[in-house]
Amino acid sequence: MALALGPKLGPDIRANDLSVPDRDMHIYLPIAEMSANVLLFLGMGWAVGFLSGLFGVGGGFLMTPLLIFSGIPAAVAVGTGAAQIVAASVSGAIAQYRRNNVDVKMGLVLLLGGIFGSVIGVQIVKILRKAGQFDLVLALGYVTFLGVIGALMLIESLSTIQKARGGIAVSARRPGQHSWIHGLPLKMRFHRSKLYISAVPPLMIGAFVGFLAAIMGAGGGFIMVPAMIYLLRVPTNVVVGTSLFQIVFVTAVTTVLHATENRGVDVVLALLLIISGVVGAQFGATAGSKLKGEQLRFLLAALVLLVCFRVAWDIVVTPDDLYSIQPPFGGR
Amino acid sequence: MPSRLWRFLVCLGLAAGLVAGAAVVAPRFVLHDRAEARIAGQGQKRKEGQGRRKDQQPAPKTAPATPAEPPGPPRPVAVPEPPKSPLDSLPPEKVEADVSTRSIAVTSGFTGTEIIVFGSVDNSRQPSAESGYYDVAVVVEGTPEPLVARKKSNVGGLWINTAAASFDSVPSYYAVTSTRPIEEVADASILEDNAIGLDNVRLRPSAGTSGSLSAAELTDYESAVVRLKKEDELYLRDDYGVAFIGRSLFRSSIELPAHVPVGPLTASVYLFRDGALLSKFSTRVRLEREGVELLLYRFSVRQPFLYGLFAVVVAVGAGLLGSMSFRRLSQ
Numbered sequence: 001m002a003l004a005l006g007p008k009l010g011p012d013i014r015a016n017d018l019s020v021p022d023r024d025m026h027i028y029l030p031i032a033e034m035s036a037n038v039l040l041f042l043g044m045g046w047a048v049g050f051l052s053g054l055f056g057v058g059g060g061f062l063m064t065p066l067l068i069f070s071g072i073p074a075a076v077a078v079g080t081g082a083a084q085i086v087a088a089s090v091s092g093a094i095a096q097y098r099r100n101n102v103d104v105k106m107g108l109v110l111l112l113g114g115i116f117g118s119v120i121g122v123q124i125v126k127i128l129r130k131a132g133q134f135d136l137v138l139a140l141g142y143v144t145f146l147g148v149i150g151a152l153m154l155i156e157s158l159s160t161i162q163k164a165r166g167g168i169a170v171s172a173r174r175p176g177q178h179s180w181i182h183g184l185p186l187k188m189r190f191h192r193s194k195l196y197i198s199a200v201p202p203l204m205i206g207a208f209v210g211f212l213a214a215i216m217g218a219g220g221g222f223i224m225v226p227a228m229i230y231l232l233r234v235p236t237n238v239v240v241g242t243s244l245f246q247i248v249f250v251t252a253v254t255t256v257l258h259a260t261e262n263r264g265v266d267v268v269l270a271l272l273l274i275i276s277g278v279v280g281a282q283f284g285a286t287a288g289s290k291l292k293g294e295q296l297r298f299l300l301a302a303l304v305l306l307v308c309f310r311v312a313w314d315i316v317v318t319p320d321d322l323y324s325i326q327p328p329f330g331g332r
Numbered sequence: 333m334p335s336r337l338w339r340f341l342v343c344l345g346l347a348a349g350l351v352a353g354a355a356v357v358a359p360r361f362v363l364h365d366r367a368e369a370r371i372a373g374q375g376q377k378r379k380e381g382q383g384r385r386k387d388q389q390p391a392p393k394t395a396p397a398t399p400a401e402p403p404g405p406p407r408p409v410a411v412p413e414p415p416k417s418p419l420d421s422l423p424p425e426k427v428e429a430d431v432s433t434r435s436i437a438v439t440s441g442f443t444g445t446e447i448i449v450f451g452s453v454d455n456s457r458q459p460s461a462e463s464g465y466y467d468v469a470v471v472v473e474g475t476p477e478p479l480v481a482r483k484k485s486n487v488g489g490l491w492i493n494t495a496a497a498s499f500d501s502v503p504s505y506y507a508v509t510s511t512r513p514i515e516e517v518a519d520a521s522i523l524e525d526n527a528i529g530l531d532n533v534r535l536r537p538s539a540g541t542s543g544s545l546s547a548a549e550l551t552d553y554e555s556a557v558v559r560l561k562k563e564d565e566l567y568l569r570d571d572y573g574v575a576f577i578g579r580s581l582f583r584s585s586i587e588l589p590a591h592v593p594v595g596p597l598t599a600s601v602y603l604f605r606d607g608a609l610l611s612k613f614s615t616r617v618r619l620e621r622e623g624v625e626l627l628l629y630r631f632s633v634r635q636p637f638l639y640g641l642f643a644v645v646v647a648v649g650a651g652l653l654g655s656m657s658f659r660r661l662s663q
Contacts, residue, residue, distance in 0.1 A: 026590065028442045030621070030628040035443050035590030083643050087651030094652070132482045132493045140490075252644045259632065259640030267628060267643050268440070271650060278654030315490050321563075322491075323556035328480045328498060 031266035032076045040070060041269065045276030052088060053284025055300045060085045060218035065142055065307050074135045075125065079264025081217030082254040085247065087274040089219060093248045096241030103192035103238050107245040109199050113206025114250035121214025122257040136315060141216050143312045149222055150304035157297035164294065193234045201232060210250045219247040426454040427603040427611040437622035444590035447617060448583055449599050456580035467510065467517040467604040468574045469528050470584045474505030475595030481553045497545060497553040501536040504593035505566050507586045509573030518607045528602060530558055530569050565589050594619055
C-alpha cells in the first residue's frame with residue numbers, strides 16, 4: 001500500500017498500516033483504485049467537518065493534505081476535495097440566500113473570475129502531473145498559504161488575548177482606504193452590497209480563488225472573506241453569504257473539470273467524507289458557540305501551522321528512496 | 333538488427349543440427365505439441381537422451397534463439413531426461429495446473445484475495461512428496477502497463493523530481509513462488525529467458541528512455557521499479573511457497589493485495605529437474621471490477637463530463653440531505 005502515497009511520505013503514516021487489523025471495514029475506491037478503511041475516512045471527514053463547524057472555515061485546506069497523508073494520490077485528493085467542499089458549502093449558501101445575505105450580482109462577478117481561474121488551474125494541474133511535479137507544487141502551495149495564514153492568525157489571536165487580559169477594549173479593525181480600486185474601469189453597481197466599484201477587483205479575486213480551488217482543492221474562503229472585507233469593502237453581513245455562494249459554484253465547476261481532465265474525482269471517497277463531514281460540522285458549530293473567538297483563532301492557527309510543518313517536512317527531509325514510480329499521466 | 337541476424341543464424345544452425353541429428357539417429361522429440369512427444373518412440377529416446385546430455389549442457393547459452401523456433405513458445409525442446417532405470421520407460425514429464433479462482437471480482441468489498449495455484453506432474457518419477465526430486469516455480473503476472481520512474485535530487489534544500497525514465501511495459505503485479513529459492517533451482521540464463529524471479533521481470537523501457545540513458549542509469553531505474561513494487565507488495569517472492577502433496581500433486585497459494593491493479597493475470601507453472609526446464613504450463617485468471625465499482629469506473633472513463641456533473645449532484649444532495657436530517661434530529 002505504501003507506494004500509492006508516493007515516496008515523499010514516510011513509512012509512519014501509511015494508510016493501510018492503520019487499517020490492516022479488520023478488513024471488514026474496508027471499501028474499494030473505484031477511482032483512487034485502492035481499498036480504504038471506511039472508519040479512517042469517516043473519522044477524517046468528521047474531524048475536518050468538526051473543525052470547519054468550530055472555526056467557521058471551509059476545511060478544504062485541511063482535508064486535502066490529510067487525504068494525501070493517508071495515501072490518496074494527490075490529484076484524486078484535490079479533485080475529491082473540491083467535491084467535498086461543494087457539499088460542505090451548499091447548505092450554508094442556501095441558508096444565507098434565504099436570509100438575503102447573498103449579493104448575487106457580486107457573486108456572479110466573482111464566479112466569472114472563479115471559473116476562469118479554475119480552468120487555468122486545472123490545466124496547470126494537468127501539465128504538472130505530466131511533468132511529475134504536481135506533488136511538489138501542491139506541497140509548496142500548502143506550505144506557503146498555511147504558513148502565512150497560520151502565522152498571521154497566531155499573531156493576531158495572541159495580541160487579542162493579551163489585550164483582553166490587559167483590559168483594553170478590543171475594537172474591530174477598520175479597513176484603510178484603497179483609493180486605487182476606485183480608479184479602475186468597468187464600474188458596476190452592487191445594490192445589495194451598497195457599492196459602486198469597478199468589476200476588475202472582484203474578477204481578479206474570484207479568479208485567484210478559483211485557481212486555488214483547482215490547484216489545492218481548497219475552497220479559498222480564507223482568502224475570499226478578508227479580500228472582500230478589506231479590499232472591496234463589502235458589508236460584513238453580505239460577505240459570508242456571497243463567498244459561500246461563489247465557492248459552491250466554483251468548486252462545482254472545478255469538480256467537473258477535474259473529473260474530465262484529471263480523472264481525479266472519487267465519488268465513493270467523496271461520499272464518505274461528505275456524510276461524516278456534515279455531521280461533524282454540526283457538532284463543531286455547537287462546540288464553537290461555547291468558546292471565545294480569539295481562543296478559537298489561536299487553536300486554528302496552531303492547527304494550520306502544524307499541517308504546514310507536516311507538509312514541509314516531506315519535501316525538506318531526505319526521502320527514504322530517491323526514486324518513485326507512477327503511472328504515466330493518461331496512460332490508463 | 334545485428335542481434336536479429338545473429339539469432340537467425342543460430343536458429344539456422346540449430347535447425348540444421350537437429351535435422352541432421354534426427355536423420356542419423358531417430359525421430360527425436362522436437363516438440364511441436366505434447367501429444368507428438370508421447371507418440372514418439374520411447375526406449376530409443378531414453379538412451380539417446382543420456383548420450384546427448386553432455387553436449388546439450390551449454391544449451392542455455394543459445395537459449396535466446398528458442399523463441400524464434402518454429403511454432404510458438406519455448407517448449408522443453410530436447411530437455412534431457414534424468415537417467416533413472418526403472419522409470420526410464422515412462423513418457424516425459426508434463427506439468428498441468430489450474431487456479432482455484434479463475435475469475436475474481438473487484439467489488440466495493442474487495443480487500444485483496446488469495447489464489448491457489450495447483451497442478452500435477454504427469455508421469456512423475458518422484459518417489460514421494462518429500463523427496464525434492466522436482467522443482468516447481470509458479471509465476472503469477474499482472475497485465476503489463478506503462479510506468480514512469482522518477483528520481484529526486486536536492487535542489488536548494490528541496491527534494492525535487494529531476495530525472496525520469498519511462499517504461500512502455502512493466503507487469504503491474506508479479507509473484508514468484510517455488511519449492512526452494514529460485515536461484516538454486518536453475519541457471520540464471522534459464523530463469524532470465526522465462527522471466528522467472530524478481531531479477532528477471534520483463535521491463536521494457538520506452539524508446540526515448542533507452543536512447544537517452546546510459547546502461548548503468550537504466551539499470552538503476554529498473555532496479556528501483558522492482559524495489560518500489562516490492563515495497564508496495566505488488567512484487568512478491570516466496571522461496572518455499574510451492575509444496576508437493578503427493579508424488580505428482582503440488583500447490584501454492586499466492587496473495588493478491590487489495591490494491592492489485594485490475595486486469596487479467598497470467599499464472600505460469602514451470603517444472604524443473606536438476607536445473608533443466610522439463611515442462612511449463614500457463615493459465616489465465618480474470619480480475620475484473622464488478623457491480624457498482626465497474627459502473628462508476630466505466631462512467632468516469634467513458635463519460636468524464638457527465639461523471640463530474642454526477643459527482644456534483646451527489647455532493648449537493650448529500651450535503652443538503654445530511655444537514656437537513658441532522659437539523660431534524662437535533663430539533
